[in-house]
Amino acid sequence: MNQQQLFEQIQKKRSFLCVGLDTDIQKIPQHLKDTSDPIFSFNKEIIDSTAEFSVAYKPNLAFYESLGSKGMESLEKTVMYVKSKYPEIFVIADAKRGDIGNTSNLYARAFFDHQDFDAVTVAPYMGEDSVKPFMTYLDKWVILLALTSNKGAYDFQFIEDKESGDKLFETVLKTSQNWGTTENLMYVVGATKAEKLKEIREIVPDHFLLVPGVGAQGGSLQEVAKNGMNSKCGLLVNSSRGIIYASSEADFAEKAGAAAEEVQKEMEVLLQEAGLI
Amino acid sequence: MNQQQLFEQIQKKRSFLCVGLDTDIQKIPQHLKDTSDPIFSFNKEIIDSTAEFSVAYKPNLAFYESLGSKGMESLEKTVMYVKSKYPEIFVIADAKRGDIGNTSNLYARAFFDHQDFDAVTVAPYMGEDSVKPFMTYLDKWVILLALTSNKGAYDFQFIEDKESGDKLFETVLKTSQNWGTTENLMYVVGATKAEKLKEIREIVPDHFLLVPGVGAQGGSLQEVAKNGMNSKCGLLVNSSRGIIYASSEADFAEKAGAAAEEVQKEMEVLLQEAGLI
Numbered sequence: 001m002n003q004q005q006l007f008e009q010i011q012k013k014r015s016f017l018c019v020g021l022d023t024d025i026q027k028i029p030q031h032l033k034d035t036s037d038p039i040f041s042f043n044k045e046i047i048d049s050t051a052e053f054s055v056a057y058k059p060n061l062a063f064y065e066s067l068g069s070k071g072m073e074s075l076e077k078t079v080m081y082v083k084s085k086y087p088e089i090f091v092i093a094d095a096k097r098g099d100i101g102n103t104s105n106l107y108a109r110a111f112f113d114h115q116d117f118d119a120v121t122v123a124p125y126m127g128e129d130s131v132k133p134f135m136t137y138l139d140k141w142v143i144l145l146a147l148t149s150n151k152g153a154y155d156f157q158f159i160e161d162k163e164s165g166d167k168l169f170e171t172v173l174k175t176s177q178n179w180g181t182t183e184n185l186m187y188v189v190g191a192t193k194a195e196k197l198k199e200i201r202e203i204v205p206d207h208f209l210l211v212p213g214v215g216a217q218g219g220s221l222q223e224v225a226k227n228g229m230n231s232k233c234g235l236l237v238n239s240s241r242g243i244i245y246a247s248s249e250a251d252f253a254e255k256a257g258a259a260a261e262e263v264q265k266e267m268e269v270l271l272q273e274a275g276l277i
Numbered sequence: 278m279n280q281q282q283l284f285e286q287i288q289k290k291r292s293f294l295c296v297g298l299d300t301d302i303q304k305i306p307q308h309l310k311d312t313s314d315p316i317f318s319f320n321k322e323i324i325d326s327t328a329e330f331s332v333a334y335k336p337n338l339a340f341y342e343s344l345g346s347k348g349m350e351s352l353e354k355t356v357m358y359v360k361s362k363y364p365e366i367f368v369i370a371d372a373k374r375g376d377i378g379n380t381s382n383l384y385a386r387a388f389f390d391h392q393d394f395d396a397v398t399v400a401p402y403m404g405e406d407s408v409k410p411f412m413t414y415l416d417k418w419v420i421l422l423a424l425t426s427n428k429g430a431y432d433f434q435f436i437e438d439k440e441s442g443d444k445l446f447e448t449v450l451k452t453s454q455n456w457g458t459t460e461n462l463m464y465v466v467g468a469t470k471a472e473k474l475k476e477i478r479e480i481v482p483d484h485f486l487l488v489p490g491v492g493a494q495g496g497s498l499q500e501v502a503k504n505g506m507n508s509k510c511g512l513l514v515n516s517s518r519g520i521i522y523a524s525s526e527a528d529f530a531e532k533a534g535a536a537a538e539e540v541q542k543e544m545e546v547l548l549q550e551a552g553l554i
Contacts, residue, residue: 062387066390069353097339100429103340110345114343126373127433145402145403149377150403150404152408155404156445
């Protein structure tokens with residue numbers, strides 16, 4: 001999917017919601033646990049009830065890997081399900097990968113050839129040759145970690161460069177722009193650091209940003225939109241727990257849909273205020 | 278496995294060799310491709326022929342993930358095989374993971390509960406809460422990326438901190454020492470930067486270092502040992518391609534064994550010179 005197609009989806013659905021499929025076997029409703037693949041059963045119902053209000057899904061790989069090869073099967077089925085039933089939806093592998101060149105190549109193959117993800121999150125520590133292999137696929141995306149939503153972000157991401165004065169996350173934003181374009185590179189910026197979005201927009205005015213941390217982690221959607229929106233929206237705001245665990249009972253899918261719709265309605269207002277729809 | 282047990286293995290085998298099980302389906306001998314699980318068949322023979330000369334195995338997850346859930350099955354079987362037949366060998370998941378706290382927890386569960394790895398490589402960008410969940414398992418290890426062997430290492434790892442003057446990899450070494458101990462924390466330091474090992478040893482005199490990049494990537498074993506060895510050896514030096522692809526014919530396992538033995542003999546001399554055996 002290219003940038004324009006993504007923006008058109010945002011306009012059509014009046015939403016820039018990404019639903020985080022962080023499906024925890026311990027948190028899914030009891031009645032699904034007896035099915036042959038409880039994780040996939042859960043995801044399928046969540047997807048059907050939220051697809052109308054969402055432009056992206058983002059399974060975090062850790063939730064699937066923690067269940068071994070069975071979990072990876074559930075993930076593969078989930079991606080195939082979205083891609084066959086809702087091909088217009090952008091699917092992100094939240095994997096935070098990154099390795100030496102020839103190895104990153106294999107990860108790219110895993111996510112883009114073996115599976116049909118549209119994007120994968122990548123950690124920047126190992127530099128250019130660890131990131132670029134993910135950018136060689138047409139209409140596929142790298143989403144590079146810049147400023148993350150967790151407490152540990154303060155350990156290294158704010159270190160100031162002796163020469164330029166830039167903080168590490170700013171250096172990551174500036175340096176990595178030479179590796180890709182607004183058509184294959186997005187950035188992760190945590191909603192818990194929404195006040196930084198203004199400065200970040202000065203460095204990367206046109207790139208899409210994936211913003212986790214709204215909801216359970218405490219970030220504000222209004223502030224994210226105010227500081228981070230650009231002329232093509234430029235935002236995918238992720239919510240996981242607030243939507244997929246809106247209820248732990250038999251009505252979980254219905255409640256997830258209602259929670260997603262509530263966020264979508266908020267987003268619709270923000271898109272209207274920005275004159276984008 | 279604790280540090281003393283690892284050192285005892287090194288003394289007993291007169292080797293600090295880690296064999297990288299970077300098994301590429303495209304590179305394994307033709308006659309194995311007809312078996313039901315070619316990757317596992319290859320690994321099993323490599324393990325049997327090199328176990329005598331090695332103290333560690335390090336499968337890089339990318340090679341397995343690129344084959345989907347089938348690849349993950351091959352990986353699970355490989356780890357089980359080592360642990361049942363050669364329980365004294367240290368097994369490293371070269372995964373370069375790292376995510377917000379509750380998610381890193383799940384990765385730790387994947388590698389340490391669901392599978393029986395002794396260690397996992399972790400990327401430092403997201404800071405303390407992304408690393409610590411891997412340290413809560415007794416006798417299990419985090420191997421944190423400090424200075425990597427690839428060209429991209431120069432993009433961010435050498436950025437100097439305005440306040441302390443430390444390079445980013447030095448800050449990672451210093452800061453992370455507060456997160457763990459010499460009993461649950463090692464560091465990745467690329468052999469291609471062996472001249473840096475002396476400075477690194479001043480910061481982390483007692484931690485084990487995992488050193489990739491000897492052989493195909495051009496690092497020198499002599500120099501790594503000279504600059505990096507401590508009183509408990511403190512080194513696991515990895516070789517992948519030079520050993521597992523020593524031959525692409527039917528004699529691949531035999532040739533891999535011979536290549537591993539050759540490295541072991543060199544290591545034996547280095548351990549003797551250091552007075553450790």
